[in-house]
Amino acid sequence: MTEPLLVVEDLHVDYPVKGWRRKPFKALNGVSLDILPGECVGLVGESGSGKTTLGRAVLGLAPVTGGSIRFKGAEIGTLSRRERRRLSEEIQVVFQDPYSSLNPSLTIEQSLTEPLRVKKVSAADASRRVRTLLDQVGLPSNAAGRLPREFSGGQRQRIAIARALALSPQLIVCDEPVSALDLSTQARVLDLFKDIQEATGVAYLFVSHDLAVVRHLSHRVAVMYHGEIVEYGPGDKVTSDPEHPYTQRLLLAAPVPDPALQEQRRADRRRLLDAQNEMALQSGAL
Amino acid sequence: MTESITNVMPDTATEERAARSHLARRLLRNGAALFAFIVLGLIVLAAILAPLLTPQDPNFANIQSLLSAPSAEHPLGTDGAGRDVLARLLYGTRYSLAAALLGTAIAAILGVVGGLIAGYYGRWFASVSSWVISLIMALPGIVVLLAARAVLGPSLWMAMAVFGVLLAPAFFRLVYTAVVNVRGELFVDAARVSGVGDFSIIGRHILSVVRAPIIIQFAFVMGIAIAIQAGLDFLGLGDTSVPTWGNMLNDAFARMYKNPVLLVWPSVAIALTSVALALFANALRDELERSGRVRVRRRRVRGTAPAPAVVLPADVVVHPETTADSREKLLVVDSLVVGYDQPDGSLKQVVNGVSLTVRQGEVHGLIGESGSGKTQTAWSILRLLPEGGRIVGGSVVFGGTDLASLSDTEMRKVRGRRISYIPQEPMSNLDPSFTIGSQLVEPMRIALGISSADAKKRALELLARVGIPNPERTYAAYPHEVSGGMAQRVLIAGAVSCEPDLVIADEPTTALDVTVQAEILDLLRGLQKELGVSILIVTHNFGVVADLCDRVSVMRDGLIVETGPVRAIFADPQHPYTKSLFDAILEDGAARGHLEHAADRHAPAGGAAS
Incomplete structure (x- = not known):
């Protein structure tokens, strides 16, 4: 069995809330997860579930208040900014918004060579790498x-x-990378993600609100709800x-693009909600 | 298709250079900026070339010729101490400019560096520096300068250094705000993840954004510094041994009755410099702001405009009705063309001849990708196109009247009362400064002509009907106090409040979570059945269409390519574009499956290296 590339254990992230002696907002509340190479x-x-915060914590962009994040066995949750920079060769990111994730005043080449220049790659090599x-x-x-x-x-x-791939990382955190795209573009970009993974063996932490997108690309799927992972297992299952x-509700809430099947799903969802309400009432009565 | 790139794009490096020289050229063409350039240039030249322009020593006092009239030796005469006025004016330019530059430079360095650090790192440095800046701003400047003079003595440079510190907040606040805004941009996060150091990020990604405002602020502050410096010297608080414009004023003021002309020269110099700096700053700001906006040449010529090009697609697929639909046609859009006026006077067409029919009690889906013109079509039915957009051809017949030909006043009576609208972003469509209740009651009072009490009763009923758990509380709440899903329920309540015949819903669930979306779809379906209202729903989601719609029209490039009953199109899409959209749907696709093989194939690549 291969050693996991990334292990997140009992991770807590609190965001301070403005105001004197207000309780901090618990964005992540004891999250554990592992990713294989x-x-x-x-x-x-859904929004506010903490899925983006988990991605940002792995990238070192969110304040870790408890628990650990280990990458290839080494703790990376509490690194200083300087130590963190050395990880850029290993962990990279693709953000959701394609419009604000590139500096509008830099050319594509300037944006793509930025990570390479930090690693003191020569201008000629960097330029060649950009073409590749x-x-x-x-x-x-x-x-x-x-x-x-x-x-x-x-x-x-x-x-x-391309920028995320520039340093040939082993893990890319993808934060809703296709949710701002049109249907047909989305399918092509997802295929690109898949092809790149098969060609390079890079691992993805793929954050999305769309169960169908996640199902298409993921080997394993974790479901987050109120800052906790409520279900983690094989993607198909x-x-x-x-x-x-919660996952059952989430699954049945997404409308199927087929009028007959959707009518069926609607009825299933109604039944599920009634059953869950019944359970909640009973457990409340106990 | 959308991903292809034409190869005729201009080389970007030259384009960028062109943009930059474009700004310089525009500045030179701007009369005020040109005047400012010339004046500032002459003033700087005079300061530099002072020893060449006059052989006189500005501080040499010749008591033989006090207040002498202009002569060959003294072109502007002499002052009350017998010093050459021209020499004092020219050398005064040197000292006045240098002093103002010193003060402004100190302000800029302190403010910009402090603002960058506080804005980028935040935390305790931001809190502390904000306190300090507030404190400096609360201090009365003149009092501080007087105190500084008492302690440090009458030094021109010291006074301006103190003044520089006092002006630092002007730069700090500007830079701080700009940096806080840029810091949140994803490209800054991406650079951090790329391992770029903080100094490089500030220099490369952040400073470039705040550069122009800093230059503008610099010119303004320098103008202030010149005026303040002259004021200090005029009051006699400066160093009288240094020839400055302020000292000249002071001296001339004392001799105002004997030789009033002496007041003119320094006053003109101070005024010209300050005005030129302010003009330069204003012109630069105007040009920078203008470059971001499109200048629409006002040429409203509806009659003489070229006839709109209606593209009649030969290949539009119309699926036959499954059953003869006897319901009355409520909305008939025929060959609708919508265009936007362009800066060069031309027209950009976004809808190229759309025809669609919505029957009484029907839910019609308008589906397409971004840029297909689906939202433009919906907006033009409501006649709510953004600035510059207009219907240039075709008709929108609603209940027997052509909406395209109604006046704005007549259209206002239709909108809200007979056709209502559910927007995509619920939050931005509620006014944050009014309670939800008042925003529901007002339209009902006007449209239905009922009393406030009746309207409130009805609003509460509607809120209960759209599934809001505690109608009274939500009625009294402000929009920021409810969630996005609740806000959308409120807007739906508002949309049906005046018993419209047609509801136009523009991506009503796109901004919502999927579980909330399911609830909103249930609500729309229930209300539609109950009220028998027609709905035109704009969406990009085939699931929403399958869930809610009776009929659907597929749009691309401002045209409808396929239309018909939902079940017929989902069962058997005909148009190649519709087929490609269906192929892109992931919902029914297979899951990716297990990793095992992939992991074996790629033994950890970097494992050996580390």
Whole structure:
């Protein structure tokens, strides 16, 4: 059995709330998760569930207040900014919003070479690497000299993926990378994620609110609710036959693109909600 | 398709250079900026070339010729101490400019560095520096300068250094606000994850954003510094041994009745410099702001505009009705063309000839990807197109009247009363400064002509009907006190409050969580059955269409490519574009399955290295 690449254990993240002696907001409340090399772990949940915070904590962008994050056995949850920078070769990110994740005044080449320049890669090598990367994400090499505003949302997301790949990392945190994209663009970008994973063996922590997207790409799926992981298991199982009541509700809430099946699902959802309400009433009465 | 790139794009490096030189050229073309450049240039030249322009020593007092008239030796005469006025004016320019520059530079360095650090790192440094800045701003400047003079003696440079500290808040606040805004941008986070050091991030990503405002502020503050410096010297608080404009004023003031002309020269110099600096700053700001906005040439010529190009798609697929629909046609849109006026006077068409019919009591879905024109179509039915947009062709016949030809006043009577609207972003469509109740009651009082008490009773009933658990509390609440899902329920209550015939819902569930979306869809379905209202729902989600709609129209590039009963289209899509959309749906796809093989195939690549 392979050693996990990333192990998150009993992670707590609190955000201070403005105001004197207010209780901090518990964004993550004891979250545990592991990712194997080359694996895609989907992290699904609704707004405010803490899924984005978990991604940001792994990236060192959220304040860890308790628990541990270990990457290849070494603790990375509480590194200083300086120590954290050394991890850039190993952990990278693709953000949700393709419009604000690229500096509008830098050319694509300048954005893509930024991580390389930090690692003291020569200008010629960096330039060559940019061509390879653009080719890898399906963009023409003459895209390098242009500014982000000349590209569509899907193309910008490809550029953001290229930037994440620049240092050949072992883990990429993908924070809702396709939710701002159109249906057909979304499918193509997801296929790109899959192809890149199969070609390079990079692992993904894939954050999304869309169960169908997560199911398409993830080997394992974790479901978050109110700052906790309520269900974690094989992607197929969690996204088609979930055990936790919340995951069941989540699954049946998403409308199926088929009028007959959706009518069926609507009835199933109604039955499930009634049954869960009944249970809640009974447990409340006890 | 959308992902293809045309190869005719201009080279970006030259484009960027062009943009920059464009700004310089625009500044030179701006009359005020040109005047400011020339004046400032002359003043700086005079300061630098002072020894060449006059052989006189500005401090040499010739008691033989006090207040002498202009002569070949003294072109502007001499002052009350017999010193050459021209020499004092020219050398005064040197000292006045240098002193103002010193004060402004100190203010800028303190303010910009402090603002960058406080804005970027935040935490205790931000709190402490904000306190200090507030304290400095609360101090009366002149009193501090007087105190500084008492302690440090009458030194020009010391006074300006103190003054620089006093002006630092002007820069600090500007930079701090700008940096706090940029720091939240994702590209800054991405740079951090890329291992870029904090100093590089500040220099590369943050300073570039705040550069222009700093330059503008610098010019303004320098103008103030010149005026204050002159004021101090004029009051006799400065160092009288240094020739400055303020000292000249002081001296001339004392001799105002003997030789009033002496007052003119320093006053003109101070005024010209301050005005030129202010003009330069204003012009630069105007040009920077203008570059972000499109200047629409006002040319409202509806009659003479070229006839709109109605593209009649030969390949629009119309599915036959499964059963003969005898319901009355409520809305008939015919060959609708919508365009936006462009800065160069041309028209950009976003809807190219859309025809669709909504029958009484029908739920019609309008589906398409971004840029397909679905929302533009919905807005033009409501006649709520944003600035610059207008219906340029076709008709929107609603209940027998062509909405496209109604006046704004007549349209206002239709909107809200007979056609209502449910927006995509519930929160931004409620006014934060009024209670939810008042926003529900007002339209009902106007549209239905009922009393406040009746309207309130009805509003409470509606809130209960849309599934709000505690109607009284929500009625009295402000929009920020309810969740997004509740806000959307409130807007739905508002949309049906005036018993409309047609509800236009623009992506009503897109901004909501999926469990909330399911509840809102249930609510819409229930209300539609209950009230028999027609709904035109704009969406990009096939699940929503399958859940709610009777009929659906698929849009692309401002055209409808396929239309018909929902079940027919889902069972058998005909148009290649519709088929491609169905192929892109993930819902029914297989799950990815287990990792095992992949992990074996790729033994940890970096494992050997570490």
